[in-house]
Amino acid sequence: MTDELFRKDGYLKNCDSLVIAVDGVSVVLDRTVFYPTGGGQPGDTGVMEYADGTAVHIIDTVKTESGIAHVLEEGVSPPAIGDTVTVEIDWLRRHKLMRMHSCMHLLCSIVPFGVTGGSIREDSARLDFDAQDPMDKEAINTELNRRIEEDYPMTMRWITEEELDAQPDLVRTMSVQPPRGTGSIRLVNFEGVDLQPCGGTHVKSTAEIGAVRIRKIEKKGKHNRRVNIVFDE
Numbered sequence: 480m481t482d483e484l485f486r487k488d489g490y491l492k493n494c495d496s497l498v499i500a501v502d503g504v505s506v507v508l509d510r511t512v513f514y515p516t517g518g519g520q521p522g523d524t525g526v527m528e529y530a531d532g533t534a535v536h537i538i539d540t541v542k543t544e545s546g547i548a549h550v551l552e553e554g555v556s557p558p559a560i561g562d563t564v565t566v567e568i569d570w571l572r573r574h575k576l577m578r579m580h581s582c583m584h585l586l587c588s589i590v591p592f593g594v595t596g597g598s599i600r601e602d603s604a605r606l607d608f609d610a611q612d613p614m615d616k617e618a619i620n621t622e623l624n625r626r627i628e629e630d631y632p633m634t635m636r637w638i639t640e641e642e643l644d645a646q647p648d649l650v651r652t653m654s655v656q657p658p659r660g661t662g663s664i665r666l667v668n669f670e671g672v673d674l675q676p677c678g679g680t681h682v683k684s685t686a687e688i689g690a691v692r693i694r695k696i697e698k699k700g701k702h703n704r705r706v707n708i709v710f711d712e
């Protein structure tokens with residue numbers, strides 16, 4: 480399996496790794512800084528450099544049974560098992576995803592309804608809430624930006640599944656349950672505003688998100704309100 484370096488430090492941009500499995504253009508490494516698609520956050524993209532200096536594009540990152548697979552562009556020759564490679568994230572894109580993802584935590588902390596779905600992209604994100612009544616777009620917009628500006632620090636801690644089960648209120652989202660079976664669960668805490676189990680990547684404090692704007696709030700069914708957010712810059 481792959482050592483997930485990004486879980487402990489979301490700011491790592493590159494690492495040297497050993498190829499442990501290859502399937503077509505999917506390359507599994509013994510460790511990586513690349514986040515795999517999951518929890519509404521897209522997988523990282525970037526570059527893989529072979530020992531001979533050849534550099535190829537990584538167009539997606541996904542979880543597989545053998546570990547985290549770095550998907551290379553079609554047509555390139557993949558490295559061989561046992562090779563050492565260097566991988567580097569497209570940091571500008573990843574940082575935007577971290578900012579948008581962190582913003583979704585703040586949105587959760589403001590809108591008092593369960594989350595039923597969501598999607599994060601480079602320049603926008605949306606969350607679906609289990610809500611029937613219209614929401615005050617301007618009020619949420621103002622509060623969201625206030626919490627961003629107030630610059631709440633993010634900390635992480637790991638707890639066991641038993642500890643989590645003893646505190647069911649921690650599981651705020653209805654569609655994205657914490658990962659099970661690994662023994663420990665990571666809690667992400669924007670101190671004083673939002674605490675939840677999450678496997679994604681986050682900024683170290685909320686001011687780093689930058690100004691955002693609620694583009695629209697849509698009614699998507701009787702029990703669903705979708706909040707769409709973009710960067711306001």
Ligand SMILES: [Zn+2]
Nearest residue numbers: 667677678679
């Ligand atoms: Zn998160």
